[in-house]
Amino acid sequence: MARRAGGTGVARPSTGGRVPLGIMSVPSTTPRPVAANSVWPRLEPLLPQVTKPIQYVGGELGAVVKDWDSATVRWALMYPDAYEVGLPNQGVQILYEVLNELPDTLAERTYAVWPDLEKLMRAHGVPQFTVDAHRPVRDFDLFGVSFATELGYTNLLAAIDLAGIPLLAADRTDADPVIVAGGHAAFNPEPIADFVDAAVLGDGEEAVLEITAILRDWKAEGCPGGRDELLLRLARTESVYVPRFYDVDYLPDGRIQRVVPNRADVPFRVHKRTTMDLDAWPYPKKPLVPLAETVHERYAVEIFRGCTRGCRFCQAGMITRPVRERSITTVGQMVQQGLEFSGFHEVGLLSLSSADHSEIGDMCSGLAEQYKGTNVSLSLPSTRVDAFNIELAQELSRNGRRTGLTFAPEGGSERIRKVINKMVSKDDLIRTVVTAYTNGWRQVKLYFMCGLPTETDSDVLEIADMAHEVIRAGRAATGSKDIRCTVSIGGFVPKPHTPFQWAAMERPEVIDGRLKLLKQAINADRSLGRAIGFRYHDGEPSLIEGLLSRGDRRVGAVIRKVWENGGRFDGWSEHFSYQRWVEAAAEVLPTFGVDLDWYTTRERDELEVLPWDHLDSGLDKDWLWQDWQDALSEYEQDDCRWTPCFDCGVCPTMDTEIQIGPTGRKLLPLTPVNGLKLPTGAQQ
Amino acid sequence: MQRVRIRYAKRGPLRFTSHRDFARAFERALRRAGVPMAFSQGFTPHPKISYASAAPTGVASEAEYLEIGLREPVDPDALRLALDAALSPGIDVLDAVVATGSGLADRIEASQWRVELPQVDPEVLAKAVAAFSAAEEVQVERMTKQGRRTFDARAAVISIDVDVASATPSEASAVPCAILELVVRQVTPSVRPDDVLSGLRVVAGLEPPVAPKVIRLAQGTLTAQGAIVDPLDADRDGATIGGR
Numbered sequence: 001m002a003r004r005a006g007g008t009g010v011a012r013p014s015t016g017g018r019v020p021l022g023i024m025s026v027p028s029t030t031p032r033p034v035a036a037n038s039v040w041p042r043l044e045p046l047l048p049q050v051t052k053p054i055q056y057v058g059g060e061l062g063a064v065v066k067d068w069d070s071a072t073v074r075w076a077l078m079y080p081d082a083y084e085v086g087l088p089n090q091g092v093q094i095l096y097e098v099l100n101e102l103p104d105t106l107a108e109r110t111y112a113v114w115p116d117l118e119k120l121m122r123a124h125g126v127p128q129f130t131v132d133a134h135r136p137v138r139d140f141d142l143f144g145v146s147f148a149t150e151l152g153y154t155n156l157l158a159a160i161d162l163a164g165i166p167l168l169a170a171d172r173t174d175a176d177p178v179i180v181a182g183g184h185a186a187f188n189p190e191p192i193a194d195f196v197d198a199a200v201l202g203d204g205e206e207a208v209l210e211i212t213a214i215l216r217d218w219k220a221e222g223c224p225g226g227r228d229e230l231l232l233r234l235a236r237t238e239s240v241y242v243p244r245f246y247d248v249d250y251l252p253d254g255r256i257q258r259v260v261p262n263r264a265d266v267p268f269r270v271h272k273r274t275t276m277d278l279d280a281w282p283y284p285k286k287p288l289v290p291l292a293e294t295v296h297e298r299y300a301v302e303i304f305r306g307c308t309r310g311c312r313f314c315q316a317g318m319i320t321r322p323v324r325e326r327s328i329t330t331v332g333q334m335v336q337q338g339l340e341f342s343g344f345h346e347v348g349l350l351s352l353s354s355a356d357h358s359e360i361g362d363m364c365s366g367l368a369e370q371y372k373g374t375n376v377s378l379s380l381p382s383t384r385v386d387a388f389n390i391e392l393a394q395e396l397s398r399n400g401r402r403t404g405l406t407f408a409p410e411g412g413s414e415r416i417r418k419v420i421n422k423m424v425s426k427d428d429l430i431r432t433v434v435t436a437y438t439n440g441w442r443q444v445k446l447y448f449m450c451g452l453p454t455e456t457d458s459d460v461l462e463i464a465d466m467a468h469e470v471i472r473a474g475r476a477a478t479g480s481k482d483i484r485c486t487v488s489i490g491g492f493v494p495k496p497h498t499p500f501q502w503a504a505m506e507r508p509e510v511i512d513g514r515l516k517l518l519k520q521a522i523n524a525d526r527s528l529g530r531a532i533g534f535r536y537h538d539g540e541p542s543l544i545e546g547l548l549s550r551g552d553r554r555v556g557a558v559i560r561k562v563w564e565n566g567g568r569f570d571g572w573s574e575h576f577s578y579q580r581w582v583e584a585a586a587e588v589l590p591t592f593g594v595d596l597d598w599y600t601t602r603e604r605d606e607l608e609v610l611p612w613d614h615l616d617s618g619l620d621k622d623w624l625w626q627d628w629q630d631a632l633s634e635y636e637q638d639d640c641r642w643t644p645c646f647d648c649g650v651c652p653t654m655d656t657e658i659q660i661g662p663t664g665r666k667l668l669p670l671t672p673v674n675g676l677k678l679p680t681g682a683q684q
Numbered sequence: 685m686q687r688v689r690i691r692y693a694k695r696g697p698l699r700f701t702s703h704r705d706f707a708r709a710f711e712r713a714l715r716r717a718g719v720p721m722a723f724s725q726g727f728t729p730h731p732k733i734s735y736a737s738a739a740p741t742g743v744a745s746e747a748e749y750l751e752i753g754l755r756e757p758v759d760p761d762a763l764r765l766a767l768d769a770a771l772s773p774g775i776d777v778l779d780a781v782v783a784t785g786s787g788l789a790d791r792i793e794a795s796q797w798r799v800e801l802p803q804v805d806p807e808v809l810a811k812a813v814a815a816f817s818a819a820e821e822v823q824v825e826r827m828t829k830q831g832r833r834t835f836d837a838r839a840a841v842i843s844i845d846v847d848v849a850s851a852t853p854s855e856a857s858a859v860p861c862a863i864l865e866l867v868v869r870q871v872t873p874s875v876r877p878d879d880v881l882s883g884l885r886v887v888a889g890l891e892p893p894v895a896p897k898v899i900r901l902a903q904g905t906l907t908a909q910g911a912i913v914d915p916l917d918a919d920r921d922g923a924t925i926g927g928r
Contacts, residue, residue, distance in 0.1 A: 040697070044697070045802075045894045045895045046895075047700055047742070047895075048742045048895040049895065052702075053700040053741070053742065054700045054701050054702060054705055054741075056700075057697040057698065057700050057701075058697065059697060059698050059772045059773070059774055060772070061772060289709075289712060291698065291701050291705045291706075291708075291709050291772065291775075292705055293704070293705065293708065297708070340716070341716075342712065342716070343711075343712030343713060343714075343715040343716035343770065344712065344715075345712075345715060375729075673718065674718075674720070675718060676717055676718050676719065676758060676762050676763060676766040677716070677717055677718040677766060678717070678765065678766050678769045679716040679717060679766075679769055679770045
């Protein structure tokens with residue numbers, strides 16, 4: 001689980017259009033003035049005593065510092081992990097830019113502080129602060145926290161407490177910000193329901209504008225009814241979930257009986273937001289470029305959102321439907337402007353399955369042509385297992401730099417791949433990898449999961465056969481022994497709003513046992529084994545992620561206990577303590593008549609009320625159940641982009657539709673501009 | 685290949701930029717500004733940049749130097765403006781001149797530092813400084829990548845004075861603050877301001893209650909009188925190109 005740094009490329013100046021004179025600005029050579037409510041004078045003397053102080057300083061290109069008093073609505077945005085992980089997060093960058101474009105709105109960012117600084121801040125009374133103008137988080141109207149993973153929950157508690165905000169939403173007053181959770185984990189915010197005031201499901205671009213407008217109006221009216229009225233107004237939108245307005249009743253056996261509103265005109269179900277027409281939202285336009293080293297140093301552009309491949313384990317693919325493509329021309333324009341603004345020399349074309357863009361071929365060859373000879377490197381993460389991807393990778397590496405190739409069959413056996421609906425055959429994989437080797441790649445990475453529903457030892461052991469065959473075929477095709485593959489294994493975690501939301505998790509010791517057998521099987525042939533790298537994580541962190549993913553409000557007490565016992569940065573293997581979670585669960589959960597196993601290794605039945613049933617991702621629960629049954633009978637489901645609609649329910653309930661090309665347009669050559677440029681975009 | 689030498693400052697909060705952080709930001713700034721860089725040969729070509737003794741992380745500086753190699757000539761003043769605009773405010777490009785003659789590193793003989801010591805009584809500092817000056821040798825310890833090292837911090841110090849003229853620190857506050865002015869010769873192992881502060885602890889038990897604020901004011905060649913000459917002066921050949 002330790003973080004990996006992104007690859008680095010080779011520096012060369014990029015060519016691009018000249019910035020028109022009218023919008024040039026030469027920043028002043030004096031440092032930023034200190035804001036009136038800044039904690040900087042108190043923070044500054046602490047920084048020489050901590051590691052990597054630069055991460056707390058701000059001053060990134062693209063950062064915006066606005067005048068506090070001239071803003072009506074003030075947002076603090078948080079990614080609840082270390083700066084080096086949080087800064088590159090696309091979601092936060094997009095919302096930061098969208099909000100700061102509003103003249104009366106101000107958005108600043110805050111990240112989790114490492115324990116060394118937390119200790120000093122507590123000793124010296126310095127509260128959680130934003131990196132932009134070092135303002136106390138508690139001074140803001142709204143505190144938005146984006147959760148890509150549930151393992152950020154303890155960092156949320158640390159930040160709330162360090163900000164001087166009451167930990168429980170129920171104890172907050174009009175002097176405290178409204179804490180809003182977002183991101184994929186917010187599709188089941190029940191484990192943090194006691195700590196957040198609201199949660200937003202789905203795309204954030206329009207949601208933050210709507211919340212801003214509600215707050216603005218409420219303030220203009222003189223804040224009638226205080227915090228309660230504001231939350232009620234948010235809840236009435238039917239797309240903002242306010243946990244306090246819902247009561248959860250439990251059955252004697254611990255299962256949920258029902259979740260019902262406790263106030264009039266609060267909706268029974270809260271619906272996710274979907275931003276349609278990505279061409280109308282070409283963010284980030286001004287990506288944040290940090291001075292500190294971060295996990296991704298690249299300009300990332302989302303080429304589409306949503307995925308209907310239908311992999312049954314994949315929460316992202318389920319909750320972001322339908323597929324909405326960004327057009328080839330908008331992508332081209334964003335890349336050009338993003339590189340010019342940032343000075344990055346790496347571009348990532350992001351999505352859940354990038355090779356599925358209807359014009360990916362033209363996009364890759366067009367960009368490769370535009371940046372030929374500039375040493376801008378292009379990468380295409382999340383690709384499929386087929387030869388077409390090798391062509392794309394060839395196209396993208398025309399500049400000479402080869403990026404790594406990763407293929408994700410996800411399951412070791414044909415049978416388990418039918419269960420998870422990952423339609424890749426062994427022959428496809430061997431053919432694809434051999435094509436890569438014959439085209440000059442010396443190494444490929446293969447990604448699998450362990451602990452999948454119905455999995456047996458033999459499903460996992462087939463991974464070894466597959467890896468052996470990859471090496472054997474690769475050696476035969478290239479006539480060289482100098483080829484390698486890396487087998488990388490992740491632990492399966494069942495997620496809400498997926499067909500596997502009912503599934504039982506496998507016990508960590510079973511997972512660890514299977515991985516041990518797999519390692520032996522890989523090394524059973526010494527010649528082949530030497531060419532195969534093996535990377536895996538043990539089963540314990542996955543079990544805790546499983547508790548948090550499918551937890552209900554009672555799990556909140558476990559999170560709190562873990563945080564009180566020092567739990568922080570649970571996404572980092574060197575900080576995560578399985579023991580701490582197990583002990584907290586054993587202390588807290590029996591009082592509710594449940595335990596850790598009840599949440600994780602227990603299979604749910606069709607009629608059980610799930611903690612997130614009142615939160616509407618658009619997916620029809622009957623369809624999800626049917627897909628779960630199809631998984632158990634190893635029946636595959638095709639993609640609705642190419643075959644008829646299979647009635648997952650999203651488009652009709654959300655009033656959305658698939659938005660895909662082809663547009664038929666091509667990327668035009670860029671006019672190279674020589675000479676020095678005065679770039680814009682340093683801090684305002 | 686044209687070579688241009690650049691002087692830049694690291695100011696305010698951005699003094700916490702490490703040298704690695706600066707190097708990455710500077711390479712991005714070169715791309716943003718469209719500077720026609722020359723590249724090294726080889727499998728992974730790198731832009732030709734050489735840095736002269738960088739100030740430690742957390743130390744501000746008005747006098748950092750580097751040299752870049754260009755594949756086509758540029759006007760140094762236009763380069764200065766473009767690079768300054770491409771870097772965050774707080775990392776400020778002050779001067780750029782076309783390199784002539786001897787290497788930049790050869791012209792870095794000494795640095796002038798200013799150390800603000802909040803909550804330290806100037807008279808207490810003056811006594812410690814007197815004791816330090818009187819000593820022949822002051823052995824101090826520092827953790828380096830090779831482990832703990834012990835070396836003399838005294839010999840490299842050309843001058844050490846308490847600045848009585850400006851009794852208040854640069855960022856106004858009511859707290860008393862003593863200010864130390866240092867000129868230290870470039871030696872190996874390097875003697876940095878924190879080593880001199882260690883020396884003051886060794887000779888007089890001086891323990892600053894809060895973290896000192898250090899700024900490098902100048903570095904360059906050393907005159908017989910102990911003054912420091914901007915290393916770019918020799919390149920200017922009498923004609924001033926860069927603006928301050």
